[in-house]
Amino acid sequence: MPAPVIVVGAGLAGLATACRLAGAGHQVTVLEREPIPGGRGGRIRDQGFSFDTGPTVMTMPSLVADTLAAAGSELDELLPMRKLDPAYQAQYADGSRIRVRSxxxxxxxxxxxxxxxxxxxxxxxxxxxxxxxxxxxxxxxxxxxxxxxxxxxxxxxxxxxxxxxxxxxxxxxxxxxxxxxxxxxxxxxxxxxxxxxxxxxxxxxxxxxxxxxxxxGVYVPEGGMHAVPTALATAAERAGVTFRYGVDVADVLGSGGKVAGVRLSDGEVLRADAVVLTPDLPVAYRAFFPELTPPWGVRHGTYSPSAVVWHVGVRGGLPADRVHHNIHFGEQWNEAFEALIRRRELMPDPSRLVTVPSATDPSLAPEGCSTLYVLEPVPNLSGDVDWSVETDRMRERLLGFLDREGYPTDVVTEELFTPVTWRHLGMEQGTPFALAHTMRQTGPFRPGNVEPRRPGVFFAGSGTVPGVGVPMVLISGKLAAERVDAWLGKR
Structure with missing residues (x-):
């Protein structure tokens, strides 16, 4: 009989882990608290607009192809995409522009x-x-x-x-x-x-x-970025993975010094010989191993800055001089990063990203409308920004910025994500970018994907190796699957 494995979380790391393990012949169950796959890469639909709540930039599609292939599926069938040209348009404070060509x-x-x-x-x-x-x-x-x-x-x-x-x-x-x-x-x-x-x-x-x-190169999947976790979940299901959505994991269970499964919040027990956890590591330790002292890097890690992300559905089309991904660089540069990272303050002259998914895929907005994703880097919750006061101010600043830059601003629907939002969603220190990649938090110095004190427990996601971003998180799933496969092979 194949060994049962439980993966907690259907984000990209959990899905990649599940695809790899199913392809290796293991019996895999994925548990996800949300009603759909995606994790941080979720989706909001409202009044005909579709917003991708996670990553907006798709690079290295070969890594997705490898993950799908491990589960017996093909990229062209499940996740058609095309290369963007230009990948970005950079707008500078002096009014000049440079396009990143393909x-x-x-x-x-x-x-x-x-x-x-x-x-x-x-x-x-x-x-x-x-x-x-x-x-x-x-x-x-x-x-x-x-x-x-x-x-x-x-x-x-x-x-x-x-x-x-x-x-x-x-x-x-x-x-x-x-x-x-x-x-x-x-x-x-x-x-x-x-x-x-x-x-x-x-x-x-x-x-x-x-x-x-x-x-x-930068690519765009048909149907937007949420098509990526959807494709991975489809491939995993085809390979025999069981998905259970809308469930919360309350405990990781042990027996005889080894992992034995999990208990759901409703009391149901699911048995497993290995468990892969994909929440941020501090969150996972607090939730599942409060009796353990987390590794030093988990307790004392330096976290990346956060971001405000404004999802805006507006009436009106994209101006002819804008593209799918638009970077608006502030005039200040080193000074802005000094404020953001050293002093943990709002950037005095912020650079911003405006992604317009509907420019490439009109199905993501009603006819005559546009879907905008506006991102500004901000300090994580270790800073002193009072978001109960700053949220409305930030929204007005971003609206003014869009208006000055010629984007449509007749707002139909909107969702503003701040560091407080990210913390509510389970992201340590209110940042979706996890541990910063300082030298002491890179490679073998980054918190590992094995908990040796609980044999059979493994980690995947941006907080462990190799790090942050869609390519890295997909590789994280691969590395976790290799750990699980080796562990089960010794039993």
């Missing part, structure tokens, strides 16, 4: 026309450098389970190569080696924010996020 030659031409031939040649070298970083990091540091930091010394040649590439230097200076135009410096370093770090001082090895984002 393809090396196209982006080189864009840089030549906006910033000059010198920076276009720099882009050639930049792409080569990013490609080398990606090749080194993916197999050796990202898509890999570590048992301890000592594992790093098992591949000294790889570490030496990363050192030679300048991966342990700082991202800001590294990017400036290739570009004189400070607009390009911002465009190719802002991705460090995904890792919860200021671009100027983040380790250069996090430029691998820029590779995934701006070089490998």
């Amino acid at each position: 393809g090396h030659a196209e982006m080189r031409a864009e840089i030549a026309s906006t910033s000059g031939e010198h920076d276009a040649r720099g882009f050639d070298d930049f792409v080569s450098w990013l490609g080398e970083l990606y090749d080194v990091e993916m197999d050796n540091f990202i898509d890999r389970n570590f048992d301890s930091p000592v594992d790093l010394v098992t591949r000294p040649l790889v570490a030496a190569r990363l050192l030679r590439l300048g991966g342990f230097g700082r991202l800001g200076p590294a990017v400036r080696r290739f570009f004189d135009d400070d607009r390009l410096q911002k465009l190719f370093s802002f991705q460090a924010m995904y890792a919860g770090l200021p671009p100027e001082t983040a380790l250069a090895l996090y430029a691998v996020i820029t590779y995934m984002d701006s070089i490998a």
Whole structure:
């Protein structure tokens, strides 16, 4: 008989874990408190508008394809998507714009026309450098389970190569080696924010996020981003995974020193030989293991800044000079990150992302209307922002910003997510971006995906290895499945 495994949470990490384990022949049950799959990547529907509440940027579709293939399904059938061109449009405080084009030659031409031939040649070298970083990091540091930091010394040649590439230097200076135009410096370093770090001082090895984002390309699935968890859930079900929605897990049970299953909030007991938990790790320890002292990184971790996300359904179409993803850079840069990350205050001159899913898929809004996703980075709840006062002010500032930038502002329906919202949804310190990717919270130094004091308990998600973002969370599910498969094989 296949060993029973329970996965708690049907977000991308839980779904990836379930697909991998089902493909390996295990009997898997996924328990999800919401009525649909998706976790942080959920969906709100109201008055004909569809809002994706989680990630809006889809990169590295090959990782989704690999996950689906592990469960016996194909990407083209379950998750058709297309590459965006441009991937982004960057708008600067001086009124200038640069588009991130799909393809090396196209982006080189864009840089030549906006910033000059010198920076276009720099882009050639930049792409080569990013490609080398990606090749080194993916197999050796990202898509890999570590048992301890000592594992790093098992591949000294790889570490030496990363050192030679300048991966342990700082991202800001590294990017400036290739570009004189400070607009390009911002465009190719802002991705460090995904890792919860200021671009100027983040380790250069996090430029691998820029590779995934701006070089490998940005995609859009048919039906919006919620189509990703929907496709993974479909593949898992086809592979034999049982899903139970609308259920809360109250306890993780043990017997004879090993995990024995879970108890639901209504008292029902489900037996299992392994349990994979996908909530943020501090949340999981408080809920399920209050008798244990969590690992140091869980207790004392540094968390990423948060974000305000305003989902807005408006009457009116997108102006001709806007695209699917629009980045509006503030004039201040280092000063804004100093306020956000060091002083934990609102950015004095914020940069913002405006995604317009209905620009690519009109089915996400009623005819003649648009679906907008407006994001501004803000401090997590360790800061001193009083959201009982600031929420209404933030909404008015964002409305004024949209109006100034020419977006439609005749609001039909809206949902404003603040750090308080994220905390209510179970995200530690009110941030959807989990632990920041500081050096002490990366690779083998990040909280692990195994709880050795409760044999048979494993973790997946952005709070554990390898980290934050759709690609990383999918890999997290793969790494957790490898742990479970090895554990069950020893029994």
